[in-house]
Amino acid sequence: MRAFFDRLPFRTQLIAGFGFLAGLMFFSDMLNMADSARNLAAVEHYFRTEGRIANLAGDSVAALEKARRLEQEFLQRMRATSGEAAAPDAARPVFDQLAVVRGMMAEVRALKGDVSTARRTRAVETYTLLYEHHFLRVVHLYGQTAHFSAVSRALDGAMSGVPQWQADVRALHGAEQQYLRGGAARDAVGTESAIVRLQQHIAQTAIPDDRRRAAHNAVLRFSDAFSAYVQTQQEIDSASNEYLAAAREIEPALAQLREQAAAAQDSVRGKLAGGANWMAVLGGLAWLAYLVAAIALAGWMVKGLQQWAAAALAFCRQLAARDWTARMPEPPGNNELARLARAMNGMADSLQQGSAQQALHAAGLEKANRALRMLFGCNESMMRAVSEPQLLDAACQQLATEGGYPLVWIGVPCHDDLSSIRAAAVAGEQAASVTQSCPLHFYWGGAPEERGLAGEAIVREQTVVVRAQDGCPGERGFGSAAGLPLMWRGEMLGVLVLYADSVHGFERDELQLLQDLAGDLAARLAGLRDTLRRRLAEQAMDYQHRHDPLTGLPNRSLLGERLQQATIRAMRDSQRVAVLVLGLDRFRTISAQCGNDAANELLKHAAHMLTAGLRDGDTVARLLGDEFAVVVGGLAAQEDAMTVAAKLMAAVQQPVIVNGIPLSTTASVGISLHLRDGADTATLLCCANAAMISAQAMGGNRMRYYAPDLNERAVRLAALETDLLRALAQGELAIHYQPRATLATGGIVAAEASLRWRHPQWGMVPPCEFIAAAERSGLSIELGRWVLRGVCRQLRTWQDQGRQPPVVALQLTARQFRHDRLEAEIRSTLAEFGVAPDRLEFEIAEATVMHRLDEAIIRLHALRAIGVRLSLEDFGVGHSAIGRLRDMPVQSLKIASSYVRHMADNAAHAAVCGSIIALAHTLDLTVVAEGVESEDSARYLREQHCDEIQGHYVAQPLVAEEFAGLMGRQVAMA
Numbered sequence: 024m025r026a027f028f029d030r031l032p033f034r035t036q037l038i039a040g041f042g043f044l045a046g047l048m049f050f051s052d053m054l055n056m057a058d059s060a061r062n063l064a065a066v067e068h069y070f071r072t073e074g075r076i077a078n079l080a081g082d083s084v085a086a087l088e089k090a091r092r093l094e095q096e097f098l099q100r101m102r103a104t105s106g107e108a109a110a111p112d113a114a115r116p117v118f119d120q121l122a123v124v125r126g127m128m129a130e131v132r133a134l135k136g137d138v139s140t141a142r143r144t145r146a147v148e149t150y151t152l153l154y155e156h157h158f159l160r161v162v163h164l165y166g167q168t169a170h171f172s173a174v175s176r177a178l179d180g181a182m183s184g185v186p187q188w189q190a191d192v193r194a195l196h197g198a199e200q201q202y203l204r205g206g207a208a209r210d211a212v213g214t215e216s217a218i219v220r221l222q223q224h225i226a227q228t229a230i231p232d233d234r235r236r237a238a239h240n241a242v243l244r245f246s247d248a249f250s251a252y253v254q255t256q257q258e259i260d261s262a263s264n265e266y267l268a269a270a271r272e273i274e275p276a277l278a279q280l281r282e283q284a285a286a287a288q289d290s291v292r293g294k295l296a297g298g299a300n301w302m303a304v305l306g307g308l309a310w311l312a313y314l315v316a317a318i319a320l321a322g323w324m325v326k327g328l329q330q331w332a333a334a335a336l337a338f339c340r341q342l343a344a345r346d347w348t349a350r351m352p353e354p355p356g357n358n359e360l361a362r363l364a365r366a367m368n369g370m371a372d373s374l375q376q377g378s379a380q381q382a383l384h385a386a387g388l389e390k391a392n393r394a395l396r397m398l399f400g401c402n403e404s405m406m407r408a409v410s411e412p413q414l415l416d417a418a419c420q421q422l423a424t425e426g427g428y429p430l431v432w433i434g435v436p437c438h439d440d441l442s443s444i445r446a447a448a449v450a451g452e453q454a455a456s457v458t459q460s461c462p463l464h465f466y467w468g469g470a471p472e473e474r475g476l477a478g479e480a481i482v483r484e485q486t487v488v489v490r491a492q493d494g495c496p497g498e499r500g501f502g503s504a505a506g507l508p509l510m511w512r513g514e515m516l517g518v519l520v521l522y523a524d525s526v527h528g529f530e531r532d533e534l535q536l537l538q539d540l541a542g543d544l545a546a547r548l549a550g551l552r553d554t555l556r557r558r559l560a561e562q563a564m565d566y567q568h569r570h571d572p573l574t575g576l577p578n579r580s581l582l583g584e585r586l587q588q589a590t591i592r593a594m595r596d597s598q599r600v601a602v603l604v605l606g607l608d609r610f611r612t613i614s615a616q617c618g619n620d621a622a623n624e625l626l627k628h629a630a631h632m633l634t635a636g637l638r639d640g641d642t643v644a645r646l647l648g649d650e651f652a653v654v655v656g657g658l659a660a661q662e663d664a665m666t667v668a669a670k671l672m673a674a675v676q677q678p679v680i681v682n683g684i685p686l687s688t689t690a691s692v693g694i695s696l697h698l699r700d701g702a703d704t705a706t707l708l709c710c711a712n713a714a715m716i717s718a719q720a721m722g723g724n725r726m727r728y729y730a731p732d733l734n735e736r737a738v739r740l741a742a743l744e745t746d747l748l749r750a751l752a753q754g755e756l757a758i759h760y761q762p763r764a765t766l767a768t769g770g771i772v773a774a775e776a777s778l779r780w781r782h783p784q785w786g787m788v789p790p791c792e793f794i795a796a797a798e799r800s801g802l803s804i805e806l807g808r809w810v811l812r813g814v815c816r817q818l819r820t821w822q823d824q825g826r827q828p829p830v831v832a833l834q835l836t837a838r839q840f841r842h843d844r845l846e847a848e849i850r851s852t853l854a855e856f857g858v859a860p861d862r863l864e865f866e867i868a869e870a871t872v873m874h875r876l877d878e879a880i881i882r883l884h885a886l887r888a889i890g891v892r893l894s895l896e897d898f899g900v901g902h903s904a905i906g907r908l909r910d911m912p913v914q915s916l917k918i919a920s921s922y923v924r925h926m927a928d929n930a931a932h933a934a935v936c937g938s939i940i941a942l943a944h945t946l947d948l949t950v951v952a953e954g955v956e957s958e959d960s961a962r963y964l965r966e967q968h969c970d971e972i973q974g975h976y977v978a979q980p981l982v983a984e985e986f987a988g989l990m991g992r993q994v995a996m997a
Contacts, residue, residue: 072134077284079127083147084277086127090120091270094158095343101165114162121151124273131280140283143276150272157266164259174248175199181241182221185228188238191221199249211253218246289318331360338367347375401425401540405547412447414551415517418544419450422521429453429501430522434477436515444477444518451522477518480506484515486538488529502526505534507541511549519544571645573623574630582644582652583704589642589656590697595929596657596921600697601664603653604711605633605671608689608723610649621681625688628679636674641667650715652708660791661696661728668692668726689724691715700729743793746782747802751809756780758813759980760831762989763951763973766965769993773830773864775953775973776814777980778806794836807839808848814863815856817983822858826990832864832894837871846885853889860890866917868897880910887912894951899939908946915970916943920954923974927959937967944968961996 093116128144175196182188195217225238334352341349350371351364401421408414415433422431430451434444480487490503501522509517519541523529529537569581577585586602593600607629614622626649633643633651642654655667671692678687693714695701700710710729718727750756760774780788797803810833818828839845853860865886872879872895887893895908896917918939926933936952943950952964955974964972977994 073284073287075134076131076140077281077288079131080277080280080284083124083127083280084274086120086123087270087273087277090117090124090154093117093120097162114158117158118155121155124148124151140280143279143283147273147276147280150269150276153269154266154273157262157269160262161259161266164255164262174245178241178245181238185230185238187224187228188221191217191224195221195245211249214249215246218242218249331364335364335367338371342371342374345378347371347378401544405544408547408551411548411551411555414544414547415448416450418519419448422540423451423454426521428521428523432520433509433517434520435517436481444481447517453522476504476506477520480508480518480520481515484508484510486534488534490526490528503528505529505537507537509541509545509548511545514549516545516548516552574627574645576630576634576651577642577644579644579646579652579704579708582642582654585642585644586654586697586704586707589640589654590702593656593658593697595925598656599658599661599663601655601658601661601667602695602697602707602711603655603664603668603671604646604693604695604708604715605651605653605668605675605690606693606715606719607649607675608691608719610688613686613688617681617684617686621684621686624681625679625686628677628686629675629688629690632674632677633671636671638667646708650712652711661699664694664696665726668694672724672726691718691723692726693718693729694726695729743788747793747797747806750780750782751805755782756809757982758810758817759982760986761973761980762978762986762994763832763971764977764994764996765971766961766969766996769996771829771989771992771994772971773832774986775832775834775866775980776810778810779980803836803838804842807833807835807842811849811852812856815852815858818858818862819856820983821987821990826987828858828862829990830862830864830892832866834866834868834896835871837868840867840871840879840882845882846889849886849889849891861892864892864894864915866894866896869895869899870897872911876907880907883911883913896953899935905942908942908948913948915949915951917951917953918969920974923952923954923960923964924956926963927957933963936964936969940964940967940969965996 094114097114097117125148128147132141132144178195179192182192195214198214198217201213222239222242225235225242228235230238331354338349338351351367353364353368354361401418405414405418408417419431419433422428428451430449430453432446432449432454435447437443437445474482476487476489485508487506488503489505502525504520504522505528507519507521508515509519519537521529521537569578570576571578586600589600592598607625610622610625613625626645629651630643630645633653637643637653638655638657640656644652644654646652653667653671655664658664672690675690676687678685680686693711693716695707695710695714697707701707714727714729718725721727757779759777759779761777762771763773763775764770765772778790778794780790780793782788794803794806797806814831814833818831821828835845842848849863853863867879867883872883883893892915893911893913894915894917895911895913897919898916899919899922916939918936922932922935922939926936940950949970951971951973952960952969953973955961955964955972955976957976961972961976978989981989
């Protein structure tokens, strides 16, 4: 019966039902006329209480539905404005409707104060208060999310002007919007990863520190705001669940009130029927039965409608929550409700299909963008790569980063016994764990089941794709993998192996893109290998052309090039170059007695010993037979060539065991000097060779200069050493003082003491000659003692005259610096003349300190403990002590005059001076430039913030009286 009734059209059901009810109501009115007074009183009581309760319950349901509708509108506004419109006043209409419901419940309780009604109405009031409380909490939480929008806009402003940052911010906003739309935890993680990438790029971008700090702070504020937003969104979801639960409890309570009113209505009608006289009862028994049936029919229809309405409400709520799987139960038949349910389900199908298509479109767009980024990044990296490792590493990194593959590696087939595949490059998130726990071991030989993915790709020479692999360590845990051979013009260069998490990876379009990329990679790899082979072949040919095949030493051709380079450096640094030709004595005799093989071994031994005995930058070459040539540069004096020659002669004398027989020989050395004896390689070699032949003619195992005036110069040097003792006793030596001025004010702040010797026969002797002679003969100790006493005596004189004694700098030679009693003599001299230690400054050459550096630092600390000042002079020449400057207790650095003198016409020297000044200031050291002779040099040093200068531009070395006249005065500076 019910199934048949439900199949009828809704209009037919209403007509039948209401027609039946109309007839029953007409009959009921006739019966009610019999007892109108009692019935009227009963009806009045009903409408005054139960009827009003039913109306209030219905109005409450309407008010609640309106509150729900206003609530949905408010939440939509909040999501659209990111919480910026969140304010309690904006949600006031919702609270007003809930207040209306509570007011109606209070009126119901006033109309009927029984326990059941009071319990139900108070339950409704309690749930509306819970609804209002939790919804108000949602409103406040949405208000808190407004701050996130402001922080996001501030981040956009802070990242302006830097394209890399703006790209990272766009990616960050994309992840942020994905989270705002879905609210998934993985989207929040994606946003945090984008924040980390932006922070890394900010740290790597070359920008001012204040801009970097501002950008970094903006990112930190955004990160904190986003974390707070995520937390707030979770609280919003929790509060929403709370008030939704309260809303679901209100509707059943109101339904119970309506049912109670309906029950009261039935009770009133029953009482009216029972109160009629027995005649009316008898006459109306039949009609009463029909009336009961009509009421049942009406209840039946209402119940069906209520069930359908509840199902429709649940369906709409599911759609509002973006649950596209929700469907309406379809009633049987083809009535209005059934057609409406089918239409609503059709609408849900359309929404579900649209959502799926949108997701597929977004995924396809992201995949296309990723493929383009990967392709462009790989091509750019391949074009920049200049070596095979760099190329393979760059390709793997791009595929892992831009392509999103968790593991990428490139293997190179090895033609060994195992036919193994060497992993030349590995990249990806899981690269470290795979290579550490399960190293990549693959082979391209053997049976197919033993080769693995990479081996199969190499053997087949075609792309191989596998899915859901479990047997291979490198593929375990991945959904799919692909191996692409790297072939170029039929040659197998390697294999590119990629892994994906999805079992649906490496579909046709993706695989085509990867194959094109593998072809480009193979072409670039083949090009690099061809370039490397050509370069190695050229290097081998060049080496053979420029080296001796027996000893591996440079030949005459390469020696000429090295000599030219050495002469250029020497002329630039005002130094000298010597050419040494070394001939092995008795070589022909050894060759005749022991054979050519033994002679060749002796030649190789001599080449090895000569090479080991040379300084860095010098060159040894083999000429013909037993002759070797050596180019020695960086000589301060021509006598230094003899020191090098003696060292090489001693090295060659070391014996060598050949076939159990010790062989040894001596050597004769001829020396020629660049410019003095010739300017070209052939002339210098000819001169040195003539001197070597002369030395061998004198018995061998000796050295000779080609210079004809060598004997005269030797006599002069010997005379200088003898006359120095006489000069000390007879007062031929004098101390001059060269002023040192500060560039800031031009004031004279110090002086350098220099020694002058007026020889009665030769006149003024250059200091470089007699100081070197004194150093060789050991007289430098006595000479230094004489200068120290003279300077202290003069400082005391100035002090007695009421002058402020200046700081006077004294140079310490290598022998003086290592003298055992240096500290004791300085202390005793200072005490003897009553001079403050800080008035003396000792200058030590950087080369002197670098010889036995650790011992030199100990000596420097001992000198500094006396209280004297220390300066490192000739800084930047030769081996540098930059790495240990912090360990040296020096107060100043003195730039070598060889750099300062050529600053105006040599940009490299100017750059060196600027670098030394910057380094010294970094270490809080004073910088002194010596050898300043022009206004241009002084101006450049001022621009570089040099502290003090010394040279002819300030003043020439002066006697004590002339220097005293400059004390306290200022010198005009550029």
